Amino acid sequence: MSSIPAELKYSAEHEWISSAEAEGVVRIGITDFAQDALGEVVYVEHPEVGATVAAGDVVGEVESTKSVSDIFAPVAGEITAVNEELDDKPQVINSDPYGAGWLFEVKLADASGIDDLLSAEDYTQQVG
Template identity: 60%
Template sequence: MYPEDLKYSSEHEWVRQPGETEGSVRIGITHYAQDALGDIVYASLPEVGDTVAAGTTVGELESTKSVSDLYAPVSGEVLSVNEALDATPELVNSDPYGEGWLFEVAPSDPTEIDALMDANTYQSSLDD
């Protein structure tokens, strides 16, 4: 159920290497997270140029159920955000690993990516 080519955080974000922008990684939320949130109606994302730190809050996802914090799975500079979510935030629900991506970061410490979970470990963490 969880793509094997991604890394996962305990906060239910995924990281894809490489991102679309050279030197970046692409970040989104997992199917598990979007399902738990319900219908997403608004995404507050970090700004391009922001510096984010792994494990810190960088935005919010608002759904019909609640507002949930969005965390940075890795540290670095935000290079791009998914502007399509301004008009169609529901892409996070319908395609969390594709068109529903959230933002891209140029990692300042690539070892943080290695420390994230693989798909099997992430799946096991959900089964606990």
């Protein structure tokens, strides 16, 4: 069974979202379930820092030995950072999807956007 940390929120598209920091910034990555389904990750296309995104927008992609998968913005806001370490070591997504394998950070346009996301329990039911 995949690891699904209780303190995170989740999207139906298999992204995880951290709780907002004081500045309203959240960190986003793909779930353990998603990285397992993808297989060995070989490339990550990052969103553009400074870009404004709406919830549900495609902001990048993750390429694996099996397939290419879109990365969606689970919340609306401004991209404030991307994990550039993934340029040289994309496989970190496989080994540490909730830690060093994070993808990007967003300054929330509206903090209530997180309320629309899935709890760990809801996500667990979705993925079985």
